[in-house]
Amino acid sequence: MSAQLIDGNALSKQLRAEVAQRAAALTARGLKPGLAVILVGDNPASAVYVRNKVKACEDVGFHSVLEKYEATLSEADLLARIDALNNDPAIHGILVQLPLPKHIDDHKVIEAISPLKDVDGFHVASAGALMVGEVGFKACTPYGCMKMLESIGLKDLRGKHAVVIGRSNIVGKPMAMMLLAANATVTITHSGTADLAAMTRQADIVVAAVGKRNVLTADMIKPGAVVIDVGMNRNDEGKLCGDVDFDGCREVASHITPVPGGVGPMTITMLLVNTMEAAERVAAAAV
Ligand SMILES: Nc1nc(=O)c2c([nH]1)NC[C@@H]1CN(c3ccc(C(=O)N[C@@H](CCC(=O)O)C(=O)O)cc3)C=[N+]21
Incomplete structure (x- = not known):
């Protein structure tokens, strides 16, 4: 017997096509889903992953912003950037690429992201929502x-x-x-x-x-x-x-x-799904 493969690329293609349709519908109503990705330092593997995420956003018609910072960026400056993105109406999801340089406390950074924009699902509020079955973002x-x-x-x-x-x-x-x-x-x-x-x-x-x-x-x-x-x-x-x-x-x-x-590939697909969901929640709240 040989097992059947569960093809993450094929399933991603299908799910991303659905996201692209939802994104087009929301964009037509004047609200384009937006993801901000923050990369600190020059870890080559991280750079590749981050580029893939931005590319995936473009493919489904999202607005995306890639912010790259030197490894020497201070924790306070990173927290200030997150605060600005939390208040940016064009941005519905924020992803801070992990790992971060050692002098930055990743826990503090994750908790600074608004739970409404926590499309990674890493915030304590997101984990808690999953645990008790409330609305939130799933990892x-x-x-x-x-x-x-x-x-x-x-x-x-x-x-x-x-x-x-x-x-x-x-x-x-x-x-x-x-x-x-x-x-x-x-x-x-x-x-x-x-x-x-x-x-x-x-x-x-x-x-x-x-x-x-x-x-x-x-x-x-x-x-x-x-x-x-x-x-x-x-x-x-x-x-x-x-x-x-x-x-x-x-x-x-x-x-x-x-x-x-x-x-x-499914990880990136669900990031798109969560960002789509975040934008749709903003649209629903505005009605
Ligand atoms: N805040 C944050 N969120 C993340 O989701 C996050 C992160 N930080 N830091 C790093 C890890 C890693 N990660 C991957 C996602 C997709 C592939 C992926 O698509 N891999 C392809 C192949 C890639 C290759 O060939 O190297 C595959 O499995 O087919 C890999 C790795 C997300 N991460």
């Missing part, structure tokens, strides 16, 4: 994973056991909350878990979000499981690879996401 990577599950008919997860590997604030924890909201039975595993394989072998759905190669191998999953790979690592040849032993797991799983071409 893009786990949100994209949920859309990938939906695309294979897994929307209501009642009766399913989902096992998340990793407990980060940006993926593992919000992922678990979204799976729970979809009625799954959820297990969160992490570096303190005694027997990871014993947990993952029970899973109908496994989400690997650790940032380490081969965290999930074929012997650790049950036949027919759905495998979502959030990892972004480089192998010995410098090739992009995930947290999952893809070649092994695809022989056992029913569905699996590739890296690249899986969760990565």
